[in-house]
Amino acid sequence: MAYPQHLSAGEIEEFGREMDAIRNEVMDSRGDRDRQYILxxxxxxxxxxxxxxxxxxxxxxxxxxxxxxxANWAAFLLLLLGGAVLLGLAKILENMEIGHNVMHAQWDWMRDPNIQSNTWEWDNVCPSDQWKHSHNVVHHTWTNVLGRDPDVGYGVLRVSDLQPWHRKYLLNPVINFILMMLFQWGVALHDLEMDKVMAGERRYDDIRPKLRRVGWKVWRQLRKDYLLWPLLASAFTLPVTLVLGLPVLSIAWAAFLTVAAGNFVANGIRNVWSNMIIFCGHFPAGVHHFLPEDVEGETRAQWYLRQLLGSCNIEGGKVFHILSGNLSHQIEHHLFPDVPSNRYPEMAPRVRALADRYGLPYNTGSFTRQFGSTTLRIWGFSLPGAAAAR
Known part of the structure; x- marks a missing residue:
């Protein structure tokens, strides 16, 4: 592995033992306060x-x-947009602080049948089992290893100087914006590895079963947000329109479209926020990338070191951390993916102190700094000759 040259093999192994000690101490102390937190x-x-x-x-x-x-336009917009924002925040919480972390088995120790990693199905068009494979198994095992971690550019973006430049990367800024707006749809396609299918490296028949399951989940989500809830809104207007003799069909149709539009805005809020937080945890300046030969024979201690070098934190307050799914502590999450997320804030100072003691970088910064750095890097890597730290 290409680790910092100032550390000997023995020092790296001791670094790993100290990381294990932090993890084990927290895991042994799980209890009622953690249970009450997630509930x-x-x-x-x-x-x-x-x-x-x-x-x-x-x-x-x-x-x-x-x-x-x-009509009262002000009250109408306040209720509609306020409701959409509140629903969008709820979707953010479900996807990031609840669903993502439940599927990492962070709460399996509670033995609560309603909060188990093998049964949780999140509010997202990506089936949870496919997410757990592409994210938990592949990404967390091969973090930032070019050719093995599909999250390095998601098959469509150039985010590292280790990726050879092609003309298609001139579209980096455009594709980055599209990914932000349609993030859950990109997540749904992630485990299919469509880039390999298009390149002829995989056959369409190989992904057909997964594609059918994606179709099932897409229908489930679209039916909920764009059919059932809008239909309920139409039914809500029905008694009054009948009593007052108002045009039933036109008002019911308007109600249907209004609620569907509100749900569309809520999903958009979730998509943009999730994209920004996740990208800020993986692509800012200073993040390291690796080649497959760098991780040959990798020990657990070296894996810890790679997670530290390949992840970035975002500074903020308690509400910000919760709304980020505590992925604002991306470093701690990658080091300890099965530790309950509410423990990351207390682990972060200890991890940072350990990194400082071993002379290792701990990439953290404000949301503005990390998002700006990420955006500039993605734009910069659209051009040939761009370079950055591995």
Missing amino acids: GVIRWQRSMALGGRIAMMLSLIVSPWGLLPV
């Missing part, structure tokens, strides 16, 4: 989702095509 987050998430959907329903009463003779 509380789930209650908040479900309350926010329900509140957001109720607010969008109530917006129909004061909408220009709604149930009152005089």
Whole structure:
């Protein structure tokens, strides 16, 4: 492995033993406060989702095509957009602090049948079993190893000088924006490795079973957000339109489209935020990438070292960390992916102190700094000759 030259093999192994000690101490101390934390987050998430959907329903009463003779545009927009934002935040919580971490088996120790990694299906068009393979197994094993970690550019972006430049990378800024807006759809395709299918390295028949499962999950999500909830909104208007003699079909259709639009905005909020947090944890300046030969014969201690060098943190307050799924502590997450996420803030100072003692970089910065650095790097790597630290 290409590790920092100032460390001997013995020092790296001692570094690994100290990392193990931090992990074991936290894992041994799991208990009721952790249980209450995740149960509380789930209650908040479900309350926010329900509140957001109720607010969008109530917006129909004061909408220009709604149930009152005089429309109130301000109240309508406040309820509709406020509901969409609240639902978007609920989707962020479900995907990042709950779903992602549950699927990492962080909460399996509770033996709660409703919060188990092998049964949780998250609010996302990507099936959870495919996410666990592409993310937990592949990405966390081969973090930032070119050719083995599909998260290095996701098959469409150039994010490292170890990736040979091709003309297609001139579209880096455009593709980066598309990935941000359609993030959950990119996640759904991730485990299919469509780039290899298009390059002829895999056959379409090889991915057909996975593609069918993606189709099942896409239908489940679209049905919920763009059919069932909008239909419920239409039904909500029905009694009043019948009593007052209002045009039933036109108001029902307007209600359907209004709630569907609100759900679309909520999904967009989740997509943009998830993309920004995840990219800021993997692509800012100073992040290291590796070649397959660098990790041949890699020990656990060297794996710890690679996770430290290949991950980046984002500084912020408690609410920010929760809304990021504690992936603002990306370094700690990559070092200890099965440790409950609420423990990362208390582990971070210890990990940083250990890195400092061994003369190793600990890549952290404000959200503005990490996002700006990530964006500039992605734009810069669209051009030939761009270089950065491995």
